Amino acid sequence: MFQEDTIAAIATAVGEGGIGIVRLSGSGALEIAGRIFKGIHGREVKDITSYQAAYGHIIDPDSRRMVDEVILLVMRGPASYTKEDVIEIHCHGGPIPLKNILALTLRMGARLAEPGEFTKRAFLNGRLDLAQAEAVIDVIRAKTDISLKMAMNHLTGNLSRAICGLRHNILELIAQLEAAIDFPEDDIEEVTAGQVDVAVRQILATLVKMMSTAQTGRILREGLETVIIGKPNVGKSSLLNALLGENRAIVTEIPGTTRDSIEEYINIRGIPLKVIDTAGIRDTNDKIEQIGVDKAREIMNRAGLILLMLDASRSLSAEDREVLGLIKEQPTLVLLNKSDLPSRLSQIELAPWVEDKQIIAISVTDGTGIEELEQAIVNLVYSGQVYQGDSVLVDNVRHVHALTQVKIHLEEVLNTIAANMPSDCIVIDLRAAWEKLGEITGDTVSEDIIDQIFSRFCIGK
Numbered sequence: 001m002f003q004e005d006t007i008a009a010i011a012t013a014v015g016e017g018g019i020g021i022v023r024l025s026g027s028g029a030l031e032i033a034g035r036i037f038k039g040i041h042g043r044e045v046k047d048i049t050s051y052q053a054a055y056g057h058i059i060d061p062d063s064r065r066m067v068d069e070v071i072l073l074v075m076r077g078p079a080s081y082t083k084e085d086v087i088e089i090h091c092h093g094g095p096i097p098l099k100n101i102l103a104l105t106l107r108m109g110a111r112l113a114e115p116g117e118f119t120k121r122a123f124l125n126g127r128l129d130l131a132q133a134e135a136v137i138d139v140i141r142a143k144t145d146i147s148l149k150m151a152m153n154h155l156t157g158n159l160s161r162a163i164c165g166l167r168h169n170i171l172e173l174i175a176q177l178e179a180a181i182d183f184p185e186d187d188i189e190e191v192t193a194g195q196v197d198v199a200v201r202q203i204l205a206t207l208v209k210m211m212s213t214a215q216t217g218r219i220l221r222e223g224l225e226t227v228i229i230g231k232p233n234v235g236k237s238s239l240l241n242a243l244l245g246e247n248r249a250i251v252t253e254i255p256g257t258t259r260d261s262i263e264e265y266i267n268i269r270g271i272p273l274k275v276i277d278t279a280g281i282r283d284t285n286d287k288i289e290q291i292g293v294d295k296a297r298e299i300m301n302r303a304g305l306i307l308l309m310l311d312a313s314r315s316l317s318a319e320d321r322e323v324l325g326l327i328k329e330q331p332t333l334v335l336l337n338k339s340d341l342p343s344r345l346s347q348i349e350l351a352p353w354v355e356d357k358q359i360i361a362i363s364v365t366d367g368t369g370i371e372e373l374e375q376a377i378v379n380l381v382y383s384g385q386v387y388q389g390d391s392v393l394v395d396n397v398r399h400v401h402a403l404t405q406v407k408i409h410l411e412e413v414l415n416t417i418a419a420n421m422p423s424d425c426i427v428i429d430l431r432a433a434w435e436k437l438g439e440i441t442g443d444t445v446s447e448d449i450i451d452q453i454f455s456r457f458c459i460g461k
């Protein structure tokens, strides 16, 4: 199922870099490269064996002008990333050499690749399944080492294998039931329904276990949206700076498809915290009562973690009570800052406001309680089992949605069995579950969904 046109794109990040790469993929890749590459000692592209590089120059065949000095790498399909013929031109890593070489390949007949089109071809040509292809971009966008381990785990196919295992088990049940439908001699059917019931319950248990990893998985993949809230001067900015300083901020620039944004993450023992910026609110006015309670509520509703800060060196004020009044069901850690100063905050007065929320005494100034704060965040995210990167976590909303549907279909199977309905009714829901699972690996998925997934990739990947 090879696509005939040859695509080209800059594979490296835009901007200044040591080396830049223009990548070509498709049946015309070698020929196009052959027309613009002059290798040392007359080395020609067609004579370079797969996974060998050659030194030479890119020459514009029309003007005979030298465009850049390069190293060219040949990967012949199907032993390439896309399974097509692939050429990489490693040039000087400036935007102008890259742009000129790309333009030249386009002039020679290549087409500019769409975002994610190389990986899309790798998927369509069977190098990767859909879950693995999605992991490629997760590897690139991983925010911490742990996020990276999780993504690599998916890239190597561990999630896919788990899904395929479930699909295999469901398909076996379908086959058994259909055999019973097609050969209804004996009263084999009743026995089979009982067996199906047991088997489906087993599959459901595995499914539920997988789904239970989704919350942690999603936090590791996307970051935990965190808001630091408290009245002016309690030490919110100081805490943010302390966390940033100790844990080295990872600033990922994601030129989003919807909006250009720079997202900042704080790495708390491998957990990426995405601190929601309340600067906009703070800039206009420093007073909590002027924030507009609605706005504060909205921010807190969006947050996955609330760090509510009080000044332990002062007694509880009306402003504090207003902030405390915003506490809801969400995970909240109550931080009593400035614990280095004499305490004036009455725990008895505070208690009814915080109920079962964890309270941590900290001092940003001398570092007291920061470790405890980090540990509390770790406990919240992992709820027990710290992720070491060795097991499969479900981390992708698309996958969670599919699994939720699968669960509904399988529960329907149990209902159908309980209602003594005929086997073909059972088969309908088993088949629906089987197909839904296939959406994750891309075995049964619409072109729309495929396009949607790859459109979120960067160009050149």
Ligand SMILES: Nc1nc2c(c(=O)[nH]1)N(C=O)[C@@H](CNc1ccc(C(=O)N[C@@H](CCC(=O)O)C(=O)O)cc1)CN2
Residues within 6 Å of the ligand: 051, 075, 078, 079, 080, 081, 088
């Ligand atoms: N220069 C370069 N680095 C890169 C990539 C690339 O395309 N180019 N990759 C991606 O963008 C990633 C590596 N992924 C790859 C995965 C498979 C194959 C591949 O061709 N595999 C062949 C093995 C070839 C052989 O046997 O020698 C195969 O499995 O058939 C290449 C890259 C990261 N680094």
Ligand SMILES: Nc1nc2c(ncn2[C@@H]2O[C@H](COP(=O)(O)OP(=O)(O)OP(=O)(O)O)[C@@H](O)[C@H]2O)c(=O)[nH]1
Residues within 6 Å of the ligand: 230, 231, 232, 233, 234, 235, 236, 237, 238, 239, 282, 286, 337, 338, 339, 340, 341, 362, 363, 364, 365, 366
């Ligand atoms: N003694 C002591 N002072 C602190 C501590 N943390 C912060 N401060 C001081 O408290 C003052 C306010 O700190 P900020 O971090 O600006 O407080 P904030 O909550 O961000 O204030 P706003 O930006 O006005 O909302 C500064 O003078 C800090 O140096 C602490 O743990 N102990």
Ligand SMILES: [K+]
Residues within 6 Å of the ligand: 237
């Ligand atoms: K401040």
